Amino acid sequence: MEKMTVKDIDFENKKVIMRVDFNVPIKEGKITDETRIKAALPTIKYVLEQNAKVILLSHLGRPKGEKKIEFSLAPVAKRLNELLDNEVLFVDETRGEKVETAVNKLKSGQVLVLENTRFEKGEKKNDAELATYWASLADIHVNDAFGTAHRAHASNVGIAQNIPSVAGFLMEKEIKFLGGVTTNPEKPYAVILGGAKVSDKIGVITNLLEKADKIFIGGAMMFTFLKAQGKEIGSSLYEEDKLDLAKDLLKKAEDNNVELILPIDAVVAQKLEAGLENRVVKMDDGIEKGWMGLDIGPETLKLFEEKLSGVKTVVWNGPMGVFEIEDFEKGTRGVAELIVELTDAGSVSVIGGGDSAAAAEKFGLAKKFSHVSTGGGASLELLEGKELPGVASIATKKKLTEKKFILAGNWKMNKNNSEAAAFVNKLIGKIGNEEKIDVILGVPFTSLEKIADITSGTNIKVSSQNMYFEESGAYTGEISPDMLKDINVTHVILGHSERRDIFGETNEIINKKIKKSLEKELTPIFCVGEHLEEREKGLIFNTIEKQIKEGLNEIEKDEINKIIIAYEPVWAIGTGKVATPAQAQEVHKYIRDLLSEMYGEEVAQKVTLLYGGSVKPSNYFGLFIQKDIDGGLVGGASLKEDFIDLANIMNELIK
Numbered sequence: 001m002e003k004m005t006v007k008d009i010d011f012e013n014k015k016v017i018m019r020v021d022f023n024v025p026i027k028e029g030k031i032t033d034e035t036r037i038k039a040a041l042p043t044i045k046y047v048l049e050q051n052a053k054v055i056l057l058s059h060l061g062r063p064k065g066e067k068k069i070e071f072s073l074a075p076v077a078k079r080l081n082e083l084l085d086n087e088v089l090f091v092d093e094t095r096g097e098k099v100e101t102a103v104n105k106l107k108s109g110q111v112l113v114l115e116n117t118r119f120e121k122g123e124k125k126n127d128a129e130l131a132t133y134w135a136s137l138a139d140i141h142v143n144d145a146f147g148t149a150h151r152a153h154a155s156n157v158g159i160a161q162n163i164p165s166v167a168g169f170l171m172e173k174e175i176k177f178l179g180g181v182t183t184n185p186e187k188p189y190a191v192i193l194g195g196a197k198v199s200d201k202i203g204v205i206t207n208l209l210e211k212a213d214k215i216f217i218g219g220a221m222m223f224t225f226l227k228a229q230g231k232e233i234g235s236s237l238y239e240e241d242k243l244d245l246a247k248d249l250l251k252k253a254e255d256n257n258v259e260l261i262l263p264i265d266a267v268v269a270q271k272l273e274a275g276l277e278n279r280v281v282k283m284d285d286g287i288e289k290g291w292m293g294l295d296i297g298p299e300t301l302k303l304f305e306e307k308l309s310g311v312k313t314v315v316w317n318g319p320m321g322v323f324e325i326e327d328f329e330k331g332t333r334g335v336a337e338l339i340v341e342l343t344d345a346g347s348v349s350v351i352g353g354g355d356s357a358a359a360a361e362k363f364g365l366a367k368k369f370s371h372v373s374t375g376g377g378a379s380l381e382l383l384e385g386k387e388l389p390g391v392a393s394i395a396t397k398k399k400l401t402e403k404k405f406i407l408a409g410n411w412k413m414n415k416n417n418s419e420a421a422a423f424v425n426k427l428i429g430k431i432g433n434e435e436k437i438d439v440i441l442g443v444p445f446t447s448l449e450k451i452a453d454i455t456s457g458t459n460i461k462v463s464s465q466n467m468y469f470e471e472s473g474a475y476t477g478e479i480s481p482d483m484l485k486d487i488n489v490t491h492v493i494l495g496h497s498e499r500r501d502i503f504g505e506t507n508e509i510i511n512k513k514i515k516k517s518l519e520k521e522l523t524p525i526f527c528v529g530e531h532l533e534e535r536e537k538g539l540i541f542n543t544i545e546k547q548i549k550e551g552l553n554e555i556e557k558d559e560i561n562k563i564i565i566a567y568e569p570v571w572a573i574g575t576g577k578v579a580t581p582a583q584a585q586e587v588h589k590y591i592r593d594l595l596s597e598m599y600g601e602e603v604a605q606k607v608t609l610l611y612g613g614s615v616k617p618s619n620y621f622g623l624f625i626q627k628d629i630d631g632g633l634v635g636g637a638s639l640k641e642d643f644i645d646l647a648n649i650m651n652e653l654i655k
């Protein structure tokens with residue numbers, strides 16, 4: 001799924017709230033590693049060049065919801081000010097008057113850093129009120145915090161539920177490399193895992209048994225595996241309670257035809273200290289009591305070299321030994337060098353953050369890998385095959401596929417014939433782009449013929465707002481599908497909440513109408529939606545499920561793609577209340593999943609799902625970029641030139 005990025009947005013004079021990961025190590029007020037600050041610079045600079053006003057949010061450490069000076073972002077803001085040509089301001093608050101005044105005074109091209117987001121208790125809880133507040137400070141959210149993408153917090157995921165969230169360059173790069181190797185690695189695909197704890201990496205190993213061709217294990221975690229194989233490991237670090245699991249993984253690797261490569265020798269010492277006697281022992285001989293393994297040995301390195309030969313994709317997570325001490329760094333350095341050789345020969349290499357990135361940096365090799373991730377936990381979770389909430393919340397690009405994007409207007413009982421004609425004449429030539437969207441006008445019965453005539457030969461299609469399910473006869477006041485077809489009407493809105501509530505239409509009646517419209521080759525725009533009471537009682541999905549299942553009763557798989565479905569929460573129709581993008585997306589996703597259950601995934605993906613309910617140009621962007629929203633069914637705003645703006649928003653967003 002391709003994500004929207006800063007490149008898709010016009011930032012001119014916009015207020016941008018940008019989540020970065022400035023969680024950098026600070027000792028005695030000094031930043032000891034500024035990699036993450038530097039990694040965020042390209043996005044900050046780009047947005048500033050576009051004349052935006054930038055508000056930066058980040059956490060630092062784990063202050064547990066309290067304001068603690070040692071976790072202040074002040075030193076980071078100061079360093080950022082040195083790294084950027086633009087002025088960087090800092091407010092030692094996360095909300096309130098001081099923040100709002102600073103935001104209001106902010107000029108285009110300036111940066112404002114707010115205090116540590118984790119000084120707020122609501123940050124880690126993804127508190128809706130806090131997220132709404134931060135969202136209210138800006139027009140758009142840029143998410144460049146890959147290191148935090150495995151957390152669903154207010155400053156990344158929460159804000160995205162209120163205003164559109166797009167990826168920054170760092171996020172884009174991380175997704176490209178890490179997402180790429182996890183979903184579609186060029187084979188052979190090898191993963192080298194090290195570090196201290198098996199328990200931290202179980203999930204990764206389990207997932208990799210389905211994907212990788214070879215898994216290399218080093219670091220302290222190798223001893224849990226070696227012990228599980230019955231080898232003597234002396235006083236090396238291992239996890240007693242993970243022995244069975246290690247056995248299980250070794251067996252699964254065999255079953256899955258994945259090579260799980262364990263070290264054949266180790267560097268041992270009596271203590272984890274520099275400068276003591278150390279020696280190399282073969283694992284077949286075992287490690288004596290009183291000695292511990294602190295690095296992989298030279299024979300292992302040779303074995304790894306052999307087994308890595310020809311590998312096209314390699315991911316490395318976790319050092320091979322206690323690389324922080326020179327006596328035990330050779331294994332980690334050796335593996336880093338092997339990966340660099342592979343990279344030079346054209347393979348893709350990725351370091352999954354954390355200590356391995358620090359090791360690569362220490363050996364001066366970091367720049368020689370295809371990609372060094374800024375996320376430790378985040379990259380591990382990606383390797384585990386999990387969806388990261390901080391990636392999922394970023395808007396998805398709208399791509400032209402077989403599915404149509406649609407902007408439909410429902411005029412309801414408004415405009416007489418001459419008003420209708422005058423308005424439609426204004427729209428012609430200005431609205432829509434036939435290649436990208438279908439524009440449909442749902443006009444009153446009295447204007448259908450006239451508007452169909454005026455729009456004939458243009459890209460505007462005409463819809464009625466109702467019809468009857470019989471073909472002709474004694475149905476006083478009703479209109480038949482044939483009558484509509486006869487005057488070149490192509491669509492019909494069915495099951496609108498006003499028809500349901502005021503005119504007593506039931507799911508059964510709507511179902512009959514849908515069937516008839518399909519038979520007569522009129523495209524139904526089938527409306528569903530819950531009332532406020534149903535929402536408040538937690539019955540949204542029950543209501544929608546009933547409407548969809550009964551409305552589509554006996555509609556077969558080959559017909560579902562001829563139907564447009566519009567989700568219109570009744571409480572948002574004509575009330576000025578609009579569903580937040582997240583609320584709308586939640587129900588759209590539910591509908592898509594339900595259709596998938598009923599008709600299969602492939603067919604469900606092609607159904608056009610429209611959102612309706614107080615849609616306006618000011619809120620449409622955030623709604624339309626949602627993954628499962630394919631357009632709008634617009635009431636009030638379709639009576640005005642706002643309708644043209646809505647079409648323009650869609651045109652810009654569809655690539």
Ligand SMILES: Nc1ncnc2c1ncn2[C@@H]1O[C@H](COP(=O)(O)OP(=O)(O)O)[C@@H](O)[C@H]1O
Binds near residue numbers: 221
């Ligand atoms: N054989 C070993 N015995 C004890 N500690 C080890 C051993 N090998 C590696 N380590 C330590 O493991 C730490 C890294 O572990 P971990 O946090 O799991 O890695 P990462 O951060 O890369 O995921 C390093 O500090 C390293 O010194």
Ligand SMILES: O=C(OP(=O)(O)O)[C@H](O)COP(=O)(O)O
Binds near residue numbers: 021061376377
């Ligand atoms: O440094 C981070 O994690 P990482 O060291 O696993 O990459 C991120 O900023 C997330 O921080 P957190 O693990 O306190 O949520």
